Amino acid sequence: MQIIVNGEKTTVNEGITLHDFLKHKGLDPQKVVVEHNYRIVRLEEWPNIVLQENDNLEILKFVGGG
Amino acid sequence: MDDKLVIAGQELSSRLFIGTGKFPSHRVIPEVINRSGAQVVTVALRRVNLDYPEENMLNYIPEGCIIMPNTSGARNAEEAVRIARIARAACGSNWIKIEVINDNKYLLPDNYETIKATEILAKEGFIVLPYMSPDLIAARRLRDAGAAAVMPLGAPIGTNKGLKARELIKIMIDEIDLPVIVDAGLGRPSHAAEAMEMGAAAVLVNTAIATADDPVTMAEAFALAVKAGRMAYLAGMGVVKEYAEASSPLTGFLR
Numbered sequence: 001m002q003i004i005v006n007g008e009k010t011t012v013n014e015g016i017t018l019h020d021f022l023k024h025k026g027l028d029p030q031k032v033v034v035e036h037n038y039r040i041v042r043l044e045e046w047p048n049i050v051l052q053e054n055d056n057l058e059i060l061k062f063v064g065g066g
Numbered sequence: 067m068d069d070k071l072v073i074a075g076q077e078l079s080s081r082l083f084i085g086t087g088k089f090p091s092h093r094v095i096p097e098v099i100n101r102s103g104a105q106v107v108t109v110a111l112r113r114v115n116l117d118y119p120e121e122n123m124l125n126y127i128p129e130g131c132i133i134m135p136n137t138s139g140a141r142n143a144e145e146a147v148r149i150a151r152i153a154r155a156a157c158g159s160n161w162i163k164i165e166v167i168n169d170n171k172y173l174l175p176d177n178y179e180t181i182k183a184t185e186i187l188a189k190e191g192f193i194v195l196p197y198m199s200p201d202l203i204a205a206r207r208l209r210d211a212g213a214a215a216v217m218p219l220g221a222p223i224g225t226n227k228g229l230k231a232r233e234l235i236k237i238m239i240d241e242i243d244l245p246v247i248v249d250a251g252l253g254r255p256s257h258a259a260e261a262m263e264m265g266a267a268a269v270l271v272n273t274a275i276a277t278a279d280d281p282v283t284m285a286e287a288f289a290l291a292v293k294a295g296r297m298a299y300l301a302g303m304g305v306v307k308e309y310a311e312a313s314s315p316l317t318g319f320l321r
Contacts, residue, residue: 007113033111059113060112060114062109062122062123062153063111063112063120064276065086065138066138066223066250066270
């Protein structure tokens, strides 16, 4: 199935949790912040969220800025 | 000298705020912050590149600093509010620098959208420091909307041109009962000193330090200039006169 990650269409396995998707992408949970369908999701919630077709994910982090 | 800057009830001993963009390497940032003495440090929020995940900037900011995320990338109030909420969830800091820009040539902030975002975020408990085009009326509206300070630009971002908006910022300092922090455009320590001599509460510097040949030494140079300018302001400067006035007595000459 397809979901949108940071504005790009991405194919993922049916039934995958947010936690497993992010782990699969090699992301350190402590270093990113995730918005799932425009709702900020806390780290503890990741394993409970099963991704659905056309879900929208924003995966963000802090960078240098003025 | 006990001269603390108080923002939203928080006492700050340093009047130099530092931005973390454009540094040649992240590794230099802790040393820059330490040498500058800065307590308030800005960061930005961006999408992770899933092909090349990079390190998190927060890892480079020393303990005890106040993290002030900015809303750069926001083109209107709605986007700024969204970024602010995500940033707070991600770093736990209530401080937010609102930055709403939809002009790509001069990167001038949109005061109207900035006021709207300030109103929403202040109500949600954020400590809101809006980046703005220097304008007294907009500053008053920002104050009424709940801003903790206002941050007019000295010159467009990254130009190093100095205090080009001097007269308008001076009016704001004289008329607004909020800290006025000069943000953007300050290219040299003397520019920062000039802003502080004029009565600015603080300055925010990024490009001038980050793009110096030696950012750590430049950070210290800015810190000294900010202190000197503040001391001069508190000491009360002599008046400017059109004609000469002798410093030595004009009587009792040897003839």
